[in-house]
Amino acid sequence: MKTTATLILLAISGLLFSQKVPESNGSIVSTFNKDENYITSLTSFELNLFENQLYFKWTVKAETKDCLYIMEKSxxxxxxxxxxxxxxxxxxxxxxxxxxxFKDSNINQNTSYYRIKQLYESGIIRYSDTKVFENPSIQYVVDNINK
Structure with a gap:
């Protein structure tokens, strides 16, 4: 029953946000411990590069309806x-x-920093760990120019 419910929600989630996250060997993965002070528990956060686009993928448990996920870049x-x-x-x-x-199609920098900001109606803000993304395609261009 638990597996069926999980699969149904994953299918609904995929339809709602309709962004495919392809498999990649260059994944940046993070896992979070449950924080009892917040209802929503961010349990994982990954960045995957595929065809010069960066895909965010994250999972949560015990999510409240008043939660917004804001993807941020620096x-x-x-x-x-x-x-x-x-x-x-x-x-x-x-x-x-x-x-x-979520997909970031604008990865023109050599190094970018990403995080997910959780925002609640009550004003509580919670941040994921920051991920560092080194764009291999930018580095390749720089290496070839220097030769």
């Missing part, structure tokens, strides 16, 4: 800008994993 790891926003669908059951996906 070139200096100091000043972050919003690059996307997704409203949580709200499934309070801790036994169900909810999958979200």
């Amino acid at each position: 070139v200096d790891n100091q000043a972050f800008s919003r690059i996307g926003i997704i409203k949580g669908i709200g499934v309070p059951n801790e036994n169900i994993d909810i999958l979200y996906c």
Whole structure:
């Protein structure tokens, strides 16, 4: 029953956000410990590069409906800008994993920093760990120019 419910929610999540996250050997993966002070628990966060686009993929448990996920990007790891926003669908059951996906098509920098900001109606803000993304296609161009 738990597996069926998880599969149904994953299918619904995929339809709602309709962004395919391809498999990649160059994944940046992070896992989070559950924080009892917040209802929504961000359990994983990955970045995957595929065909010069960067895909975010993260999972949550026990999500409240008032949660917004704001994807942020920085070139200096100091000043972050919003690059996307997704409203949580709200499934309070801790036994169900909810999958979200987002795509950044603008990865023109050599090094970029990414994080997910969770924002609640109550004003509570929570951040994921920051991921560092080194763009291999930019480095390849620089290496060839220097030869």
